[in-house]
Amino acid sequence: MSEVTGHSSATNIVEPFDNTPSLSVEEIRDFLLENPEFFAQHPDLLEKIRLPHEQKGSVSLVEIQSDQLRKKVRHLTHKLNQLVTIAKQNEKIYRVYTDLNVQLLRCESVAEVQFTLEDVLQERLQLSSAIIKSFKGPHAIPELQQRLFTEKRFKNTNFFFGRLSQHERQLLFGENQAESVALMLLGDNRDIGILGISSSDASHFTPDMDTLLLQQLQQVLNIILPEMMGY
Template sequence: MIMTDSLSETALSKEQVTEFLISNPEFLVSHPHILNQIKIPHHLPGSVSLVERQAEQLREKVKILQKQLTELLNVAKQNERIYRIYADLNLRLFKCRTLVEVEQSLSDVLLHQLELDEISLKLFGSENDLPETSKHHLLKKRFHDRIYYLGRLSHAEMAMLFDKKNIGSVAMMLLGEQGEMGLLAIGSHQPHHFHPGMDTLLITQLQQFLTLIIPQLAEF
C-alpha cells in the first residue's frame, strides 16, 4: 500500500512537471543553467532539442574562453615587448660615458619606444637640482621613506618636475642606495598609466642600473 502511494505521488509529480513545461515553453530558455543537468537522448523533428541548446551554450562558453585566452596572449606579448625594451635600455646605459648620454638614452627609449610623455632627471647637489624647500616637501609627501612613488601629482609638483603641465600620472624613483643621489620622474598623459598597484620589477631594475652608473659619471 505504501509503495502504491509513493508511485502515485511520483506519477502526479511528473504530470505536474509536464503540465508546467507545456504551459511555460520558454522556461528552460530563461533558465539555461538547468539544461546543464538534463540529459535528452533525441528530439522530435521540427523542434529545438535540449541537446542542441546545451551545445549552443557550450559554443558560447568556448567563444568566451577563446576571447579571454586571446586577451591573455596579447598581454603576454606586450609584457615581453616591454621587458625586451627595458633590457636593451639597461645595456645602453652601461655604455654611456656622460650624463648627457644617460639622459639621451632614457629619452630615446622611454619617450619614443615606450611612448611615454615626459622624463625628468634631477641630481641632488647639481645645477639641475630641485629647490631645497620644494625638494624636501616632495620627498616627505610622496615617498615616506620609500624608493618609489607611482600615481598622480599636484599641479605645483608637475610644474617643478616637467616642462609640460598636462601629466596625468608619474613613476618616480630615488637614485642611490638610500635615495641620496637624485630623482628620476617618468610622466604619462594618461591618469591611470602609473598607479600604486602596478608591478615594480622593471622600475626596480632601472633604479638599480642608474644607481650603479651615475656615480661613475658624476661626482658624489
C-alpha cells in the first residue's frame, strides 16, 4: 500500500518488466528450427495459428500443412507413374532388340539382314526407316562423302544421335522421313558402312541417349556382315 494515498502500487511492481527486450523474428525462427518437436508438444497451438491464404482467406497452420502434404503426395504419385511408364517402355525396347539380335544371327544374306531390320524396328518400334549404307560395292556411298561424313559425325565415337542436314538425310535415307536419327559405324575397323535408323519425331533421338542396346546390335552386325559382304 502507498503510505501517501493508501492505494496499491501495482504499476511499480510490473515496471521492471516493461524494459524486457522482445524476441526478434529471427530468434523465434531459430528457436523453432532448433526445436522441431515444439508444436508436437503443444498441438493446441497449431489450430490457433492463423495464416493468410490467397483462395481461402485465413486458415490454420494444420490446414496449410495438410494441403502441402496432399500436393506433395500428388506430385510423388505422378513421378512414380512416370517412372513406371518409362520402365515398361524400356522393357519393351529391350525385348525388341533382344529378338532382333536373335533373328539377325539366323540371316544368310545382306538382303535378309536389311529386311529383318526394317521389319522389327519399323513395325515394332514405329520408326520411319532402318537402312545399311555400305562403303564398298555398286551402291556404296562415294568415297569423298564417306570421309567427310565420318569426320563430321563420327570423330570420336562410333555412334551419332540427333539431327542431320538436308544433304546428309538425302544421302542416307533418300525420301524416307528422318527428323532425328541414330547412326552407327559398322565393322571392327569402321570400314563396312553405316546403319541408319530414323524417326519422324525430331525429339526421338537425342545426343544424350544411352548406347547399350545399339552397341549389342552393332556387335551382332559386325559378326555376320563381313562374310556376307566379302570382307
